[in-house]
Amino acid sequence: xxxxxxxxxxxxxxxxxxxxxxxxxxxxxxxxxxxxxxxxxxxxxxxxxxxxxxxxxxxxxxxxxxxxxxxxxxxxxxxxxxxxxxxxxxxxxxxxxxxxxxxxxxxxxxxxxxxxxxxxxxxxxxxxxxxxxxxxxxxxxxxxxxxxxxxxxxxxxxxxxxxxxxxxxxxxxxxxxxxxxxxxxxxxxxxxxxxxxxxxxxxxxxxxxxxxxxxxxxxxxxxxxxxxxxxxxxxxxxxxxxxxxxxxxxxxxxxxxxxxxxxxxxxxxxxxxxxxxxxxxxxxxxxxxxxxxxxxxxxxxxxxxxxxxxxxxxxxxxxxx
Amino acid sequence: xxxxxxxxxxxxxxxxxxxxxxxxxxxxxxxxxxxxxxxxxxxxxxxxxxxxxxxxxxxxxxxxxxxxxxxxxxxxxxxxxxxxxxxxxxxxxxxxxxxxxxxxxxxxxxxxxxxxxxxxxxxxxxxxxxxxxxxxxxxxxxxxxxxxxxxxxxxxxxxxxxxxxxxxxxxxxxxxxxxxxxxxxxxxxxxxxxxxxxxxxxxxxxxxxxxxxxxxxxxxxxxxxxxxxxxxxxxxxxxxxxxxxxxxxxxxxxxxxxxxxxxxxxxxxxxxxxxxxxxxxxxxxxxxxxxxxxxxxxxxxxxxxxxxxxxxxxxxxxxxxxxxxxxxxxxxxxxxxxxxxxxxxxxxxxxxxxxxxxxxxxxxxxxxxxxxxxxxxxxxxxxxxxxxxxxxxxxxxxxxxxxxxxxxxxxxxxxxxxxxxxxxxxxxxxxxxxxxxxxxxxxxxxxxxxxxxxxxxxxxxxxxxxxxxxxxxxxxxxxxxxxxxxxxxxxxxxxxxxxxxxxxxxxxxxxxxxxxxxxxxxxxxxxxxxxxxxxxxxxxxxxxxxxxxxxxxxxxxxxxxxxxxxxxxxxxxxxxxxxxxxx
Numbered sequence: 053x054x055x056x057x058x059x060x061x062x063x064x065x066x067x068x069x070x071x072x073x074x075x076x077x078x079x080x081x082x083x084x085x086x087x088x089x090x091x092x093x094x095x096x097x098x099x100x101x102x103x104x105x106x107x108x109x110x111x112x113x114x115x116x117x118x119x120x121x122x123x124x125x126x127x128x129x130x131x132x133x134x135x136x137x138x139x140x141x142x143x144x145x146x147x148x149x150x151x152x153x154x155x156x157x158x159x160x161x162x163x164x165x166x167x168x169x170x171x172x173x174x175x176x177x178x179x180x181x182x183x184x185x186x187x188x189x190x191x192x193x194x195x196x197x198x199x200x201x202x203x204x205x206x207x208x209x210x211x212x213x214x215x216x217x218x219x220x221x222x223x224x225x226x227x228x229x230x231x232x233x234x235x236x237x238x239x240x241x242x243x244x245x246x247x248x249x250x251x252x253x254x255x256x257x258x259x260x261x262x263x264x265x266x267x268x269x270x271x272x273x274x275x276x277x278x279x280x281x282x283x284x285x286x287x288x289x290x291x292x293x294x295x296x297x298x299x300x301x302x303x304x305x306x307x308x309x310x311x312x313x314x315x316x317x318x319x320x321x322x323x324x325x326x327x328x329x330x331x332x333x334x335x336x337x338x339x340x341x342x343x344x345x346x347x348x349x350x351x352x353x354x355x356x357x358x359x360x361x362x363x364x365x366x367x368x369x370x371x372x373x
Numbered sequence: 374x375x376x377x378x379x380x381x382x383x384x385x386x387x388x389x390x391x392x393x394x395x396x397x398x399x400x401x402x403x404x405x406x407x408x409x410x411x412x413x414x415x416x417x418x419x420x421x422x423x424x425x426x427x428x429x430x431x432x433x434x435x436x437x438x439x440x441x442x443x444x445x446x447x448x449x450x451x452x453x454x455x456x457x458x459x460x461x462x463x464x465x466x467x468x469x470x471x472x473x474x475x476x477x478x479x480x481x482x483x484x485x486x487x488x489x490x491x492x493x494x495x496x497x498x499x500x501x502x503x504x505x506x507x508x509x510x511x512x513x514x515x516x517x518x519x520x521x522x523x524x525x526x527x528x529x530x531x532x533x534x535x536x537x538x539x540x541x542x543x544x545x546x547x548x549x550x551x552x553x554x555x556x557x558x559x560x561x562x563x564x565x566x567x568x569x570x571x572x573x574x575x576x577x578x579x580x581x582x583x584x585x586x587x588x589x590x591x592x593x594x595x596x597x598x599x600x601x602x603x604x605x606x607x608x609x610x611x612x613x614x615x616x617x618x619x620x621x622x623x624x625x626x627x628x629x630x631x632x633x634x635x636x637x638x639x640x641x642x643x644x645x646x647x648x649x650x651x652x653x654x655x656x657x658x659x660x661x662x663x664x665x666x667x668x669x670x671x672x673x674x675x676x677x678x679x680x681x682x683x684x685x686x687x688x689x690x691x692x693x694x695x696x697x698x699x700x701x702x703x704x705x706x707x708x709x710x711x712x713x714x715x716x717x718x719x720x721x722x723x724x725x726x727x728x729x730x731x732x733x734x735x736x737x738x739x740x741x742x743x744x745x746x747x748x749x750x751x752x753x754x755x756x757x758x759x760x761x762x763x764x765x766x767x768x769x770x771x772x773x774x775x776x777x778x779x780x781x782x783x784x785x786x787x788x789x790x791x792x793x794x795x796x797x798x799x800x801x802x803x804x805x806x807x808x809x810x811x812x813x814x815x816x817x818x819x820x821x822x823x824x825x826x827x828x829x830x831x832x833x834x835x836x837x838x839x840x841x842x843x844x845x846x847x848x849x850x851x852x853x854x855x856x857x858x859x860x861x862x863x864x865x866x867x868x869x870x871x872x873x874x875x876x877x878x879x880x881x882x883x884x885x886x887x888x889x890x891x892x893x894x895x896x897x898x899x900x901x902x903x904x905x906x907x908x909x910x911x912x913x914x915x916x917x918x919x920x921x922x923x924x925x926x927x928x929x930x931x932x933x934x935x936x937x938x939x940x941x942x943x944x945x946x947x948x949x950x951x952x953x954x955x956x
Contacts, residue, residue, distance in 0.1 A: 192467030194735045194792045199550040
């Protein structure tokens with residue numbers, strides 16, 4: 053077995069919270085399996101190390117590849133750390149490509165080990181969403197018990213609640229993103245949630261002829277939406293082990309090109325006025341009330357949105373994590 | 374005395390008696406042997422001792438509920454009053470084991486109901502416990518006194534209500550870190566008004582409100598209450614009133630340590646803590662702020678265990694608090710205290726024996742705070758008695774670990790978690806092999822080791838060569854080839870538990886331990902390179918081992934994604950769910 057697996061920043065598989073990160077003390081369904089697959093893939097596609105289906109492997113093993121390259125390049129800012137801020141195009145490939153703990157989807161669809169009890173699946177839906185965003189790159193790593201994860205998430209919320217009182221609305225929103233990764237059942241989020249609901253909206257990705265639909269009602273913040281989209285468009289296609297079809301290989305090659313900087317995807321949406329905007333600019337509630345449909349757009353094409361995009365990404369770069 | 378007389382006397386023939394002691398005496402003597410390991414040894418001496426031991430044993434510890442059946446236990450030990458059972462593999466704590474895997478207590482309770490009707494204590498770890506089981510327990514065992522549930526799942530607060538309602542002689546109710554369905558705090562109000570026997574109450578991890586009135590009355594009338602750990606919904610004001618009722622507490626878990634208090638309330642709180650001179654353990658302290666920490670100071674003189682893992686303290690706050698805790702032996706903190714906080718630990722706690730540092734932000738990779746190798750080194754200089762450490766960090770060096778174990782050679786438990794998998798020594802970029810090499814070479818008493826960071830087979834060579842007292846080893850994202858695991862299996866003679874995930878160990882490694890696994894409690898291997906065929910071979914050649922495999926959804930038919938191997942005298946499980954394949 054090549055040492056790549058252990059040398060890569062983790063052979064990290066998918067995200068997938070180690071814990072249930074939920075207000076209720078119900079344990080989550082074991083995420084898993086898909087995640088484990090990710091780790092195998094990681095070593096087989098050294099070039100994709102960063103994507104690793106995102107797992108923030110961009111953390112530095114980008115250069116590691118499969119071999120002995122143990123040098124950890126200093127990444128200016130890992131995709132990981134940025135997930136909490138307003139999402140920019142730079143964030144998306146990594147956030148999108150972060151494997152998520154969409155255990156509910158998997159567990160519902162398969163009879164495999166991932167499936168838990170109905171109760172687990174149900175509660176998992178509300179939990180996974182949040183834990184996906186707060187998720188580590190790998191299932192059950194770092195090894196921290198679920199109850200402690202709950203405690204940490206709640207602490208973060210409490211701190212966020214404190215900050216909310218002091219800050220302006222815009223800042224408050226950013227902090228909300230940053231410190232309340234899991235907002236699924238968070239009461240604090242009720243204000244943004246009440247604004248409009250759209251149910252399913254179409255999502256198209258450049259390069260893919262067939263679009264999907266995503267239920268915006270099932271989300272309460274940008275992270276979870278991004279995770280879901282990432283699952284839909286990046287992970288589902290690439291979950292297969294390396295030995296499988298060329299389609300997957302093609303897909304991942306595609307993605308790898310994205311990540312070596314030559315092109316990236318951004319998540320955009322068309323609002324009621326027909327304008328295409330970058331997702332993440334406005335408070336979630338406002339977004340819900342104006343979004344008509346979504347598009348995962350190539351960065352090159354997002355140049356039309358450029359001024360705002362660049363301005364934001366500059367702001368982001370200088371903003372401490 | 375007896376034996377000497379008998380030997381000297383020409384009438385008695387010592388050889389006709391296998392033991393010089395009458396059975397009653399032997400049982401009496403052996404009854405005083407508490408440690409289950411010692412009792413196991415005792416039972417192997419001869420048949421008389423085996424029998425004396427089994428009749429005198431009142432507490433049984435079963436480290437793997439599937440290693441034996443309740444019927445076998447009941448047959449051997451007729452007088453059990455207290456049972457400790459552990460169920461699922463430890464990695465289930467980290468979601469690596471699907472729900473409904475098993476380890477259900479009910480079958481045990483049914484057997485106990487007929488064989489141990491006088492059962493008093495039940496301590497469970499990682500078992501599935503349903504409300505029905507709790508109700509059955511509460512209504513069947515009239516003498517039941519102590520229930521401790523740690524990291525269990527499957528029950529709700531309704532089950533607790535049943536316990537509170539029916540167990541008239543309850544002394545201990547300890548509910549920790551469980552996957553519990555919290556349906557409300559009404560369970561606490563189920564303790565009858567004439568109920569006064571409680572000594573231990575821990576509901577810290579439950580999230581809903583209990584009736585404070587009921588709690589206050591309960592605490593007031595249970596004069597023997599020694600341990601009280603409330604959940605975070607209990608306010609400071611309420612805490613003060615509880616402390617007024619129970620100044621005799623030796624272990625306290627506070628509720629939320631954050632509330633706007635008037636000056637008078639603050640003074641009352643301070644006074645309440647001042648009266649708690651018997652506290653040796655303190656925990657809880659959710660959302661503790663510098664403003665209120667000082668009320669604790671007078672209560673800290675006799676503290677030996679301080680659990681701050683729910684309080685995100687900064688280094689300064691910690692330093693101030695520790696100044697009042699000269700007798701501290703165990704300390705748990707969040708990494709928000711940073712290296713500076715750990716320096717304070719080093720300078721204020723010379724008697725420290727155990728340190729656990731948990732990450733406040735485990736999933737945040739690009740973090741400039743948290744603790745580093747420097748904090749750990751600082752503690753090692755100041756706390757030479759340190760023997761248990763659990764340390765989560767993002768960077769470590771070989772040199773630092775070498776220094777640490779030079780300062781503290783008495784480590785029995787060394788659990789280092791560098792959070793980014795496969796992270797090398799950040800200064801030299803080399804693997805962390807030498808770090809763990811230093812640990813095993815210096816710490817001859819090492820019983821438990823958890824490794825992390827970038828590790829090659831060399832680490833495992835060291836472990837196999839030097840860690841002669843090692844009993845538990847946890848490995849993740851490490852090693853280069855089968856050789857590593859083989860070294861451990863062949864070298865660590867006292868190994869009992871081996872848990873491995875995401876390592877390049879395969880069939881050769883698995884099968885090299887063929888002879889070894891029967892002397893171990895269990896082996897867990899997930900996301901390694903083991904195939905179904907190898908597992909089948911293992912199962913075939915070692916019939917007294919249970920070899921269980923759980924497959925991932927989309928994996929190859931030939932891959933054994935999660936393997937759990939354990940010795941058992943009960944044969945293969947009969948309650949295995951469909952996703953657990955018993956080979």
